[in-house]
Amino acid sequence: MKIFVTGGAGYIGSICVEQMLNQGHEVTVFDNLTEGHRKAVDPRTKFVFGDLQKPEQIAAALREAAPEAVMHFAANALVGESMTNPSKYFRNNVYGGINLLDGMVAAGVKKFVFSSTCATFGPPERNPIDETLPQRPINPYGESKLLFEKILRWYDQIHGLKFVALRYFNAAGASENYGEDHRTETHIIPNVLKVALGQKDHVDIFGNDYETPDGTCIRDYIHIIDLAQAHILALGRTESALYNLGTGGGTSVREIIAACEKVTGIKIPVKETPRRPGDPPLLIAASEKVKRELGWNPQYQSIDKIIESAWAWHKKHPTGYGD
Ligand code: UDP
Secondary structure, eight states: OEEEEETTTSHHHHHHHHHHHHTTOEEEEEEOSSSSOGGGSOTTSEEEEOOTTOHHHHHHHHHHHOOSEEEEOOOOOOHHHHHHOHHHHIIIIIIHHHHHHHHHHHHTOOEEEEEEEGGGTOSOSSSSBOTTSOOOOSSHHHHHHHHHHHHHHHHHHHHOOEEEEEEEOEEEOOOSSOOOOOSSOOOHHHHHHHHHTTSSSOEEEEOSOSSSTTSSOEEOEEEHHHHHHHHHHHTTOOSOEEEEESOSOOEEHHHHHHHHHHHHOOOOOEEEEOOOTTOOSEEOBOOHHHHHHHOOOOSOOOHHHHHHHHHHHHHHOTTTTOO
């Protein structure tokens, strides 16, 4: 298929693009490179430097590419930043997304795959989190993604635009060529690996008094290649749907650090610090619906395998993409 990808220079987008190209799809990447990196864009794509805040730029790029489907990764995704600068999140994640949808309607593109998030649920009343639970986000990031899920329902009803929203849990790991390089790194695994690389002297454990077996937060880490596979499967769906996307397993912060020590063979010094505001103790996906309806079958269920792939990439690219 001909696929148009926004945010294809970012961590998740770049690896989804690579996997689609490997499976024979033709890809155009549209990115403004504020978060992404030009070197993260696979050379087999056509790259368009553009901004979703400019309706005419995105409309022209879609007209020109004439894709069969759009995958929309371009967004801001830091919970903490969204709590201090909500405007940025609503402008980029909602207004930017509407410009993209309007460009699709004008160009007659009817298929859409959307990067949503488990942050649309807020603290869940039970785990694992299935698609029937109420969505009550507790930060502007989660709210912006939930608003966009709602907007998509109306574009389906009114314009016949079919969408699949994938609510990611914790994306992690790397492919051989592409990995995680955020300008501001807040995520646990790359931060632990920075210590192993000698770029940081310790990692903080945010909170050791949660109601979990070892007192630290538990998350559902999903390998980036499994996540990419779900996007490719979503292209085959003809009706709109929303899926929670995680493996159904959980790993605590202490277990992540122990697994990083095992994989790297390097002792990781830690500092136990107070809780990070807004972190729920436990977030685990119910993955039955996406397995049943899309035939998704994750290959990397072990946290060691996920960390091994991340470590291989970080060792090869100690300064990330170097920009
Ligand atoms: N975390 C931590 N130290 C860090 C970064 C993260 O203890 O340097 C914890 C964080 O509080 C959360 C878990 O690791 O409980 C996963 O955080 P991350 O930012 O990787 O993903 P999130 O679940 O927030 O999307």
